[in-house]
Amino acid sequence: MSVLKKITPILTLLIILWLWEVAVHFFKIPVLVLPAPSDIYRSLEQKQELYFSFSLPTLLEIFAGFFLAAISGIFLGILVSFSALAKSSIYPILISSQMVPKVAIAPVLTIWFGSGLMAKMFIAFLIAFFPITISTMVGLDAMDPEMVKMFRAMGAGRYKTFIKLRLPAALPNIFAGLKIGMSLAVVGAVVAEFVAADKGLGYYLLYANGQLDSPGVFASLFLLTVIGVTLYYFVELAEYYLVPGVLHKEGNLNNFSM
């Protein structure tokens, strides 16, 4: 039963791919409109080296942007949750800054940081860090006041209460934020490459689109998905080792979107 459960998603995917392949041939859909999985595979195989060398910069942008977002998001979340001053000064700016469409300021950032790694990393960071900050803050604030009272009665100071109570209790929320941030970092990096780039999967996707190379577009999409899913599972792996089993919670991707 558990084996069946594990292979179910793979099996489902294979069935969908097969139906896709069959449908494209049966309805004689032009490659330009919808390439069959076999066309996409051929494209991946023929331009192996190109895809590989274009995957690396994108991977790096996503990872660096996410890493920066994780560090600063958790730090800001802790700061805002702990200091009333930070809450009244930084928090409103934080909220309103999120109302600025980040995709729209990508060109500006390109002017500031050039078309290299820096700009793309920064855009990925900007999109990813907000949910991480918010969920860290929510996790830390959602503390039962009686628990805090008990720690006070036990003579624990703020630091001790943070380490022994607040942080472990907030970990599931923090990781939920990290998972959402991870998937948003992919969006950020691709958008940044759309605006200005000479390499990367987002750049190639746009280029292939211009060349009417639909299999290339889909191959890029496929690789972006693989990168996103892989990084997402790395976050989940970290959660598995860092968050005590009884606290595991599913990150809800539906709560956040661009």
Place this chain on the structure above:
Amino acid sequence: MNNLVADKNGNFFSKAKNLVELDKVGKIFPARRKGTDDVVALRETTQSIRRGEIVTIVGPSGCGKTTLLSLMAGLEKPSSGKVSINGLEVSGPYTNSGIVFQKDLLLSWRNVMDNVLIQAEARSLPPESYRHRAQDLLDLVGLNGFENFYPHELSGGMRQRVSICRALLHDPELVLMDEPFAALDAITRDQLAVDFDKFVQAGDRTVIFITHNMEEAVFLGDRVMVMTPRPGQIAEVIDIDLPRPRTLSLKDSSEFTKYTSKVRSLFMEHGVLKDHL
């Protein structure tokens, strides 16, 4: 000051008969919104708690029981008067106490043993050197073999037993209990009440136990403080002259019911309870 003696750690403490002294202690909460009056949670109260006795405080919700307990634990500051423990005025959280709340407040990510040891960790005491004592306490409350269980795997009664062990780990001289059995079913509550003497080592430890259950107050207490609301005050203190350890059959005895009806009649006198005839 002549009744101060030094303990083995060189800390001075009082050997006076009274452990806790309330000297005209009152608590007023400022009005929450315009047009309403300040709330007198506790009218100025002068009482003392003797060393080694079990005092139960009984009253309806909103009578200031929990406020009184928070004042004694140093978790809240009195608006007037002062609380002293061992002859010293309480000005911050009084940490030589163990507190048991109505909610067990166990940490869901720690197993039973580690939940008890949090008491040592919070006090920056080496948890390893308390492991033995924690085990003894868990054995005492009948949780031998459950050390590695997580809170969600235990029943409500077992969880509250763990929280009692946590409160006792550092062998505090004063134990404060805020309706610890109120969330449990009546049968579990009876069992914990019978085991209570054994758990807290009645006679050696000073316990202040808050409840809204009149039977429970009489059953557990050496003295019962009856509290009435608006404003919160101690209406009367009743000495309970019943043998310890208390047994369940005691509840059927005429002496026991004499005490419970005394408490009930006090509540009726103060209009907390009314018959509609």
